Amino acid sequence: MTNSSETPIKGAAVKSIGFLLLDNFTLMSLASAVEPLRMANQLSGRELFRWVTLSPDGRPVKASDGLQITPDVKFADAPTLDIVLVCGGVGIQNAVSREHTSWLQLQARHGRRIGAVCTGSWALAKAGLLDGYDCSVHWECLAAMQEAFPRVAMTTRLFSIDRNRYTCSGGTAPMDMMLHLIARDHGHELSAAISEMFVYERIRNEQDHQRVPLKHMLGTNQPKLQEIVALMEANLEEPIDLDELATYVDVSRRQLERLFQKYLHCSPSRYYLKLRLIRARQLLKQTSMSIIEVASVCGFVSTPHFSKCYREFFGVPPRDERAGQHVNNVVALIPASPDTDHRSSARLALDSAQGESTFASVRL
Template sequence: MSQFNQGAQPQIPAPRSIGFLLLDNFTLISLASAVEPLRMANQLSGKELYRWHTLTQSGQPVKASDGLQITPDVGLHNAPVLDAVIVCGGVDIQHSVTREHLHWLQIQARQGRKLGAVCTGSWALAKAGLLDGYDCSVHWECLASMQEAFPRAAITPRLFSIDRNRSTASGGTAPLDMMLHLIGREHGRELAAAISEMFIYERIRNEQDHQRVPLKHMLGTNQPKLQEIVALMEANLEEPIDLDELACYVDVSRRQLERLFQKYLHCSPSRYYLKLRLIRARQLLKQTSMSIIELASVCGFVSTPHFSKCYREYFGIPPRDERAGQSLSNVVALVPVPDELMQPASSTAKDALNRAQGESTFASVRL
């Protein structure tokens, strides 16, 4: 059970109230990934840091994409005063967003609410004109269509984006990372790390992490040769294949190969190949204990200095600093909750943490 502070002291701020707007066919995993960190923040801190409410347009039940029917707390017409609104989208988002949704979201924006979205919910914010000039994330299935439909929004392939008062996540478990970052900003990195451990979540991903967007989705079915070349690149990162050989494999000239990459991937073949190797190196750097020398070798770099130079130029940070920062910021251990959160009326945050560790499940979502 969440541990709420029943005797709040005057200096303790009121809990932040967050509304989750559920659209037809929303994805349940994205909702759960966004709500559960809030519940655990309350539980581990021993006080009610957050409240949340589920909303639908009319207040009537709505079905998630897996067929489960959810009864919301309220409709748009009688929604409580909120600090933030997060739109939960899913399948067939273009037909799930109504004029009433857009009007209500625009009112929330005018009233100064923070706005966010998970999965394909960014479509609703963009349709309402509320992402113009903002970086935003959306599930990769909706990436190309949003880029075309909303050119004023800076649609990115990142797992999540936090840009001023807009917070958007791509879906699946990405909302968990986004909410942990927001909780960390508001209540300290230690609390976010403790929440991550309770969910057996080994690494809190950051805004620089990208979705793996299937190339087939980006290119459609019209470029089989380009897809084949990229597949060859991905399968040969440790010993990169010469570009002339790649062209020969798929029966195109070197010049045709370069034109394909420039037209559809907006970079040269060698640059794309280098990017694949660096992304793989970053994964290994964060997820393994391999040495920098080993990483350079298995990702096809002739020397460690060359690898470090390329890594720094692409990611803006040397690999050694990346690993050092990783060990500091993403160590997920049962760490002390910040002192300012350790003042519940009837128990300490340490007691709340101990009780949480003994709970049999963390899977409930208050709907």
Template structure:
């Protein structure tokens, strides 16, 4: 059923997002961020979100796979944006220009929310807009970014939502971030409907981690440590004692503990426990195994001990994890008055030419779909 003019006027104005494309951005991350917005509009039967792709001069931008995307506008076009998301990819240190930094800083002064996908966090950090914020970036850039921007609170999480910043790693992780943002804005029913349309079995949360290859973290300088971790990963159901691990790689127990403290910043037993609990979380979320079976498969001698360790590490008991009840999350700080006003007034300011968001065209095409307006809000 089409939206009547009266209904359109009575509906809240859509939130408007600008996607700033850096050279060599990853196309999969851009699509993962925009597609949930399109589907949110389709399922709601009205325009909850609108979006524009942007570049410095409005000229086509080449993605890392060689395809070119022609942006909707240049950054010089005045748009009333609620949020700006930087889309990065290969070589962000080469792609981020002085003009990007200046424009992003101007958006921050307008109290607009800021975000990134893949390696877009690099641009925000270079603009000084992530100092003190928990930040996610693709694991390939973790070490370099920590070195370049020590004031940024980097994490290996798939995505991070910290106050008015939302940063995501690469691949399909932006899809999870956007689904979580949509859930906050319009409820879990809409977010669940979107994931069903995309045949997306599980929406990952803020506590889910990137799987960072240890070889990337350590390089080839610590073969003994890599060998020990490989042994741990291969023996989660029946954990090997630390003395035995040390013997396998021909080091002393003391040397073993020093290696872990120096390079992984924790004790060997703590790291081994983390591996087992991470595996347990995967089994709880992805299999029908009982909690007792999961505990046994991850090397815990009793279910109460497993539950205690799980709660201490993830902030949530295994039973609640299986039911999808949230545990530790980054607290969402309420928007200030100026930001709230921006959310209510998201109409496009009159640019030099009429600019139509892709959201409007997509919504018009979707009106013939069986799922149109299938999630009442």
């Protein structure tokens, strides 16, 4: 593996990725994972990745939008893979069969790196492949997984890369995870160029969290707590005193403290601070507001205090956070691979892309 600032080693082995399609998988998540691989091949001018879709018997698998995808291969005919990613979607509890879990366990025993997109993490957890690992999953599945698989370290992050397990939530989050992996193996320049091709303004990282509706974390039994959090979210610039918050929802300060400790595992003031810092991070990454302005609109009375809290929470000061989002390095051409295998989907996509104006337009 190369350092993210280095160029890939010429002649490095092509990485093969298998996408296991489960019934009612989300097509958007599959596309978000595959398209960065295609563009990595196209912009680098060589086949860095190849991929196949799989199912137990090779029969068509229906996506959640009703479209059917005919997998490239069935399990018995699967090529040797470097990574296996499970594509989940709607009704995941009923989509995972014993065939799926047995095959995934076999792949893990063979040393494959294993991952999932959207709700596909459920299949990995059911196969016992996430015990002791950090895991991301679409927020709709988060509470159910926490209850069903207590040995799995569930997180609200957009994606989690923990040793040889790669998991992410749904929608466009798979693109962020794949861009991160591409940057890690082939440099930030290529990853940034792919992002530009997809008009993807900011590549989110492992520290970014999906916004989980509180009702999906708490259920419908805590309306007071939901109301308090809604008030906090609506008053980030001028934080409301905790006694006032308690009065607004007709609970005592002590009851307020107990609710947060029991259901959100922190004090109300800590949770409020977390909301303000997450908002500050969004503004630093997505706007040109000065650090002083960001501190002010997020309710901090001084910039030094804001910087101290930010560093303690995220591990970097606001100035470094902002500086880290820009990549200005120039990239060198990678000659086209002499590989003549035209059978993979990746190779076919690369061949057909050679006539496009963007082919090999980025140099590594």
